[in-house]
Amino acid sequence: MTQFCTHVSAFNIDGVWVKCGVCYGYARHPTTIATRSKTDDLLAKVVQRIVFECNGPRIVMGDWNQHPGILPQEQVLRQHGFVEIQQHFSSLWGKPPVFTCKNASVKDFLWISPELIPFLMDVTVTQDLFPDHAVLSAHFRSFDNFQPIAVWRRPAPLPWDQISGDFNPPCEVSIDPSDLQTSMMSIMGNMEQAVHQNLIDHHKPGLLPVHRGRSCTLSPQLCRQPVPPNKNARNKEINPKYLGEHFQHVQWLKQLRRLQSLVALLSTEEQLVTHIDHGTALWKAILRAPGFSTSFGKFWVQRSVFLVNAPDALPFELPNLATARLTFETFKMEFAQFEKALQQKRASIGRQNRVDNPLKVFADVAMPRAMSVQAVARNNHYTITDVSEDGLQCVVEPSGLLSDSPLSSAHGVLPTTRIDDSSFTLSKSDDLELGQAITQKVHLGTQNEVLTEFENLWIQYWGKHGDTDPARWQPFIDMCTDVLPPPHVPMELVPINATTWTRAVRKRKQTSATGPDGISRSDLLKMGSASVGKLVNIINCVEHGSAWPESCLIGLITSLAKKESSEFVNEFRPICVFSQIYRNWSSIRAYEVLRYLSARAPAELIGNRPRHETADIWWSIACQVEASYQGGPPLGGAIADITKCFNALPRVPLFALARILQLPQALCDTWCKALTGMQRRFVVEGGVGQPLLTSNGYPEGDPLSVCAMFLVNLALHAFSPAP
Amino acid sequence: MWPRTLLVYLVLLLSFRFGEAANPGPIIGTVNPTGLLGKAAIIKQLPTGVYSICESHLSAIGLHQFRRELAIHGSQMRYFSSSNAPLIRSSVGVIGGRSTGVGFLSSHPGRNIPTTWDDTILYSRFSF
Numbered sequence: 108m109t110q111f112c113t114h115v116s117a118f119n120i121d122g123v124w125v126k127c128g129v130c131y132g133y134a135r136h137p138t139t140i141a142t143r144s145k146t147d148d149l150l151a152k153v154v155q156r157i158v159f160e161c162n163g164p165r166i167v168m169g170d171w172n173q174h175p176g177i178l179p180q181e182q183v184l185r186q187h188g189f190v191e192i193q194q195h196f197s198s199l200w201g202k203p204p205v206f207t208c209k210n211a212s213v214k215d216f217l218w219i220s221p222e223l224i225p226f227l228m229d230v231t232v233t234q235d236l237f238p239d240h241a242v243l244s245a246h247f248r249s250f251d252n253f254q255p256i257a258v259w260r261r262p263a264p265l266p267w268d269q270i271s272g273d274f275n276p277p278c279e280v281s282i283d284p285s286d287l288q289t290s291m292m293s294i295m296g297n298m299e300q301a302v303h304q305n306l307i308d309h310h311k312p313g314l315l316p317v318h319r320g321r322s323c324t325l326s327p328q329l330c331r332q333p334v335p336p337n338k339n340a341r342n343k344e345i346n347p348k349y350l351g352e353h354f355q356h357v358q359w360l361k362q363l364r365r366l367q368s369l370v371a372l373l374s375t376e377e378q379l380v381t382h383i384d385h386g387t388a389l390w391k392a393i394l395r396a397p398g399f400s401t402s403f404g405k406f407w408v409q410r411s412v413f414l415v416n417a418p419d420a421l422p423f424e425l426p427n428l429a430t431a432r433l434t435f436e437t438f439k440m441e442f443a444q445f446e447k448a449l450q451q452k453r454a455s456i457g458r459q460n461r462v463d464n465p466l467k468v469f470a471d472v473a474m475p476r477a478m479s480v481q482a483v484a485r486n487n488h489y490t491i492t493d494v495s496e497d498g499l500q501c502v503v504e505p506s507g508l509l510s511d512s513p514l515s516s517a518h519g520v521l522p523t524t525r526i527d528d529s530s531f532t533l534s535k536s537d538d539l540e541l542g543q544a545i546t547q548k549v550h551l552g553t554q555n556e557v558l559t560e561f562e563n564l565w566i567q568y569w570g571k572h573g574d575t576d577p578a579r580w581q582p583f584i585d586m587c588t589d590v591l592p593p594p595h596v597p598m599e600l601v602p603i604n605a606t607t608w609t610r611a612v613r614k615r616k617q618t619s620a621t622g623p624d625g626i627s628r629s630d631l632l633k634m635g636s637a638s639v640g641k642l643v644n645i646i647n648c649v650e651h652g653s654a655w656p657e658s659c660l661i662g663l664i665t666s667l668a669k670k671e672s673s674e675f676v677n678e679f680r681p682i683c684v685f686s687q688i689y690r691n692w693s694s695i696r697a698y699e700v701l702r703y704l705s706a707r708a709p710a711e712l713i714g715n716r717p718r719h720e721t722a723d724i725w726w727s728i729a730c731q732v733e734a735s736y737q738g739g740p741p742l743g744g745a746i747a748d749i750t751k752c753f754n755a756l757p758r759v760p761l762f763a764l765a766r767i768l769q770l771p772q773a774l775c776d777t778w779c780k781a782l783t784g785m786q787r788r789f790v791v792e793g794g795v796g797q798p799l800l801t802s803n804g805y806p807e808g809d810p811l812s813v814c815a816m817f818l819v820n821l822a823l824h825a826f827s828p829a830p
Numbered sequence: 831m832w833p834r835t836l837l838v839y840l841v842l843l844l845s846f847r848f849g850e851a852a853n854p855g856p857i858i859g860t861v862n863p864t865g866l867l868g869k870a871a872i873i874k875q876l877p878t879g880v881y882s883i884c885e886s887h888l889s890a891i892g893l894h895q896f897r898r899e900l901a902i903h904g905s906q907m908r909y910f911s912s913s914n915a916p917l918i919r920s921s922v923g924v925i926g927g928r929s930t931g932v933g934f935l936s937s938h939p940g941r942n943i944p945t946t947w948d949d950t951i952l953y954s955r956f957s958f
Contacts, residue, residue: 111913111930111931111932112930112932113932113947114910114911114912114913114932114933114934114942115942115943115945116910116934116936116940116941116942116943117940117941117943118880118934118936118938118939118940119938119939119940120856120880120938121855121856125856125858125880126943127858127880127882127934129860129882129883129884129932129933129934130884130932131862131884131885131930131931131932134929152945152947156943156945156947166858168858168860168882169860169882169884169932170860170862170884170885208862215860215861215862215884216860217858217859217860226855228855236861236872236875236876237861237862237863237864237869237872238864239862239864240861240862240863240864241861242859242860242861242876242881243859243860243861244857244858244859244877244879244881245857245858245859246854246855246857247855247856247857247858248855249854249855249856250855250856336941336943337943337944338941338942338943338944339912339941339942339943339944340944346944346946347944348946350944350945350946
């Protein structure tokens with residue numbers, strides 16, 4: 108039944124692959140709950156395949172035989188930024204949806220993904236071509252030719268659950284204080300090789316290239332071609348189990364099918380000349396196939412699966428049936444392992460992004476998880492500079508109006524009939540005046556546009572005091588020196604050892620995010636004592652003046668929606684994930700700094716202190732208010748909020764304050780080096796933006812940022828007049 | 831001579847319509863034609879693009895015939911589907927399918943993409 112009512116295909120339009128899913132809902136007794144539930148189950152399969160397992164421009168459509176808003180899957184589509192074209196146009200232009208079924212109801216739907224919204228120009232409903240149903244069409248602007256996507260390569264998780272015995276490999280890497288990045292790469296490479304050897308020694312498949320490369324990615328890779336979707340299997344061809352989009356997966360699947368085809372060809376009883384010619388050409392294509400770093404022959408020598416009697420090296424001439432079959436079986440196992448690694452990687456990313464199925468239990472009371480950004484909108488502002496006598500034509504400044512997006516004034520959407528670059532015409536006068544403000548909402552759906560929008564917003568905060576003269580902060584520093592007495596005993600910086608390091612890693616949550624360098628919490632816990640020792644040496648070298656390894660200071664920012672219908676860039680919260688190594692060092696030192704400062708802070712200072720919480724503040728205020736009501740002295744107060752607080756804190760005065768309070772110079776230098784060297788990149792739908800260096804603020808996600816806030820609290824508390 | 835040549839070039843240049851109207855983007859739509867067999871002439875009236883089809887009524891034989899109809903009418907559309915509607919009756923000579931069947935009509939190159947769907951609802955008591 109599923110196969111008769113659902114189908115998915117992909118179409119190459121202007122060089123862009125658009126994935127389309129169609130669903131035909133049950134027509135008999137459509138208003139019963141049972142039929143609706145069955146139709147929703149059908150639609151759920153299409154939604155799962157198109158929305159969750161595909162990327163880029165996607166469309167879900169069909170005759171669902173249900174009224175709008177009935178099926179729960181519509182909520183899932185909405186939560187992932189999809190819009191129904193008639194409803195979207197109605198909200199933009201105020202035109203109600205047109206009936207599509209027997210001129211009496213809307214039963215046909217076309218939901219487009221956020222990437223397609225900026226390209227949508229018009230919606231038409233053609234009634235007179237077919238009986239009963241109209242043709243519902245979306246007209247798009249020409250898709251731009253494929254823009255290369257910058258992709259951040261991260262290795263797949265290591266199969267630690269398959270490691271046998273006591274894993275504690277030696278690590279002979281020598282640490283070079285002048286080039287800690289290379290040392291870090293060597294330590295991680297040594298660990299990966301040790302894992303690979305352990306698997307091989309215990310007769311298990313070793314690591315694939317997709318598992319390797321921790322701390323090696325320092326810049327994104329440009330994906331110059333769109334990832335084409337895999338072709339459906341013909342006859343007895345192998346079908347993939349991994350249904351996501353991965354360039355190397357597409358190439359490996361093609362190679363696997365070539366090998367399968369070769370085995371089938373060589374298995375025919377009578378080998379004609381045409382068979383041999385075809386087989387020879389196919390074997391040449393197999394040896395030259397892309398997707399194997401150097402060549403398939405060299406990949407074969409370094410493969411991770413070794414079957415009995417499999418050839419050590421691949422022949423140049425057409426092999427016999429036995430060799431071809433062994434090659435195929437070996438590569439099939441490698442491919443299965445590759446798919447498993449991709450599925451594990453996808454599952455760990457999916458846990459952070461996916462919203463649970465609303466039909467599951469507790470869905471009614473569970474808050475949906477925040478969705479990562481796919482498309483944003485921007486309000487362009489214009490001012491009316493000229494109005495015609497009849498009030499129907501207006502000229503605005505600046506120019507740049509878009510003809511396919513409605514205009515709004517303070518009173519709502521304007522009834523425009525024509526929009527040019529710097530003027531527009533109304534169908535009826537709306538009492539517009541000179542100097543009145545007009546806005547136009549622009550949808551940004553291409554990756555580059557969304558990335559640029561986020562970068563432009565946040566660089567205003569992060570680059571704020573880049574040119575500020577440090578002498579500007581001197582009055583503040585002098586005041587702090589006067590009001591904040593330095594502690595008698597300065598903070599001691601005890602070098603980190605392997606025990607402290609491992610204890611801090613163990614305290615991190617099991618679901619702690621893997622950093623951009625590919626190093627996970629499991630990697631740090633299970634890498635062996637020798638490797639941990641080398642890692643700690645690197646950290647101590649940094650605290651003694653060496654530069655941080657570059658891979659430790661790269662942060663990838665995911666923007667999560669603050670509310671369900673977030674559209675504009677300031678309605679998204681940036682969550683920055685740094686390397687586990689940096690975060691672990693930062694949490695060790697942040698704990699020590701907070702303990703030191705908290706022991707010397709006034710008792711009334713609550714913020715950012717261990718074993719203190721906001722309930723303490725509200726309780727004390729409530730008691731004072733109650734006492735004042737009961738005849739005590741009059742009470743007054745104020746509350747202030749710093750917008751985007753962590754990103755607004757200046758660095759020069761806070762580091763000066765840290766030194767006034769006797770925090771160790773080495774710690775402040777190491778912290779400052781990290782902040783100055785951090786590169787943050789926004790991530791949208793798998794693509795990464797430009798690296799942003801910062802001269803202001805402290806990153807959210809860095810434990811030491813809490814210490815910066817605590818220093819601000821100390822200063823503000825000292826400046827506040829005593830009650 | 832020269833002014834006349836220039837005038838001709840100017841007229842030719844002005845006859846080109848630059849902008850989006852001359853370079854329309856793709857059209858993607860959805861339609862329930864209540865059966866596709868015998869409707870190739872109507873399909874030809876649709877602007878080129880991608881259209882999802884619900885209720886194609888195309889059995890395996892019907893699909894073959896429909897594709898011939900499209901070719902006869904010179905349509906640029908190709909029909910993509912992964913399965914055919916069951917025959918409406920089991921009599922010899924019947925080519926019509928039941929009121930079901932989905933697919934895509936497209937003038938753009940495309941391919942069916944793999945799925946892991948199984949026929950768990952195959953024996954459902956609900957008919958089409």
